[in-house]
Amino acid sequence: MGRRRTARARGAAVGVAVLGMLAGLSAGPAVAAPSGYDYAFAAGARAVDGASDTADAPLLAPGGTYRDALPRGAERYYRLDLDASSNAYVSVTAVPPADSALTVSEGIRVSVQSADGHSCSFENAAFGAAHSPHPVTAWGARTVTPVNRACEGAGAYYVVVERVGTADASRGDWQLELTSATEPALKAAGATKAPDVWDSATPAPAVGEPRRRAGGAGFERATPIGAGVWRTDIAPGQTLYYRVPVGWGQQPHASVELGSSGTDSGYTLAALELGLYNPVRADVQKVSAGYAGSQRNLALAAVAPVDYANRFAGSEQVNGMRFAGGYYLVVHLAARVADEFGAGPYGLTLHVSVEGAERDGPGYAGQSVPRDLFQVTADQRRGAAEGTAAPDDTVMRVLAVGGIGGGTAVVVVLGAWTAVGRRRSAGAV
Secondary structure, three states: OOOHHHHHOOOHHHHHHHHHHHHHHOOOOOOOOOOOOOOOOOOOOEEEOOOOOOOHOOOOOOOOEEEEEEEOOOEEEEEEEOOOOOOOEEEEEEOOOOOOOOOOOOOEEEEEEEEOEEEEEEEEEEEEOOOOOOOOEEEEOOOOOOOOOOEEEEEEEEEEEEEEEEOOOOOOOOEEEEEEEOOOOOOOOOOOOOOOOOOOOOOOOOOOOOOOOOOOOOOOOOOOOOOOEEEEOOOOOOEEEEEEEOOOOOEEEEEEEOOOOOOOOOOOOEEEEEEOOOOOOOEEEEEEEEEEEOOOOEOOOOOOOOOOOHHHHHOHHOOOOOEEEEEEEEEEEOOOHHHHHOOOEEEEEEEEEEEEOOOOOOOEEOOEEEEOOOOHHHHHHHHHHHOOOOOOOHHHHHHHHHHHOOOOHHHHHHHHHHHHHHEEEEEHH
C-alpha cells in the first residue's frame, strides 16, 4: 500500500510539473518575437555536470535534453551507452553571454570517441566574422558503418565538448543545451553509396502574400511552418528558429529577405546568417551576407532530396539529408547592425519551399528515440499549417525520457495538452 501511494504521489508530482511546463508553453510561437539576444532553453531539460575525464562522465540517455555550462579552457565529458546496431547522434548548442567579446575563430568542438579512444566523429562551430554573440550548434555521431570498425561495438562511448579559438578567447561560462537521439538499424541492408544524380538547381523562391509567423527563440521552441512566404521582425543580436516538415524524397529550400534600415551609410560584415539543420540538429548548410542598410536577400544552395543513402556522401549538403523529419531554419542578425543602423527591429521575410513527392522510408527495424523523429506525422503537418507545436514535441519527449509510471498523470497531461493546442490554434496569427 505504501509503495502504491508513493507511486501515485510521484505520478501526481510529475503531472503537476509537466502541467507547469505546458502553462509556460501555452502562449505558443504565435506571440510577438522577443527582442535582442535571447535563447529559450528546452523546458524540463535536466541539469548535468559534465566531467573532466571519462571515468566520471554522466550518462546522456537517448531522447534526453540536458543543461550544463562550459568554462573557458575546459573540456566536458559525457557518456553514451549504445548497442551494436543503432546509430547515435548528439547535438550541443553553446550560448555565450550577451556581452562576450568573441574572436572570429572562437566556438565549440564536439567529438565522439570509443572506449578505446578512437575517434568516431568531430565537428567545430564558430561564431564567425560578425563577432556576434549568439547560439552556435555542433553535433557528433556514432554511426555503424563498414568505414569505421572501431566505433561499431556495443558499450560506452564518450562525448567531448570543448571551447576552441585563439588565446584571447572570451571569458565567462557558456551555457550548453545537449540532446541525444538514436536511429535504429534497417530491416534489410540498403544502399551503401549516395545517389549520384539529383536536381542541384536552386529552386525558385516561394511567392505569395506573406503570412505573419514569429520565430521561436530556440530549437525546442522553433515555430512550425510549411511551404510559403512568412513575415516577422528581427532585432540585432536576435536568433529565430523555424521548423519545416520534410518527408522522405523531399527537398527543402529557403531564402530570407532583410528589410532596409532607412539609411545606407555604413556596413556590417556577415550581418545576416541563415542555417539549415536536420532533425538531430546537425548542420546541413549555413550562409551569411553583409548588410549596408538597403534590403538584402540571402538564399541557401540546393540540398539533396532526403535519402537514407545520403549519409555515405562527403558533402554536408548531401550527407546531412539522411533522414526525414523536422528540419530547422535558423536566422541570426548580428548585434553590430544596431551600431551602424539602429536598434530596429527590421522586417524579415522567409521564403520556404519543399520540392518533390513524399515516398516511403527505408524500413527501420525498430523505433527511433525520441519516437517518430525520422518521419513526418499528421500532427506535425497540421502544426506547420497552423503554427502550433505537435503533441509529440518537447513535453512528450520529457514524458518518455522521464519514465512516468502514473497513468493518471499521463491522462491529465494529455488532456491539458489538448486544451493548450486548442487555445494556440484559436490565437494563431
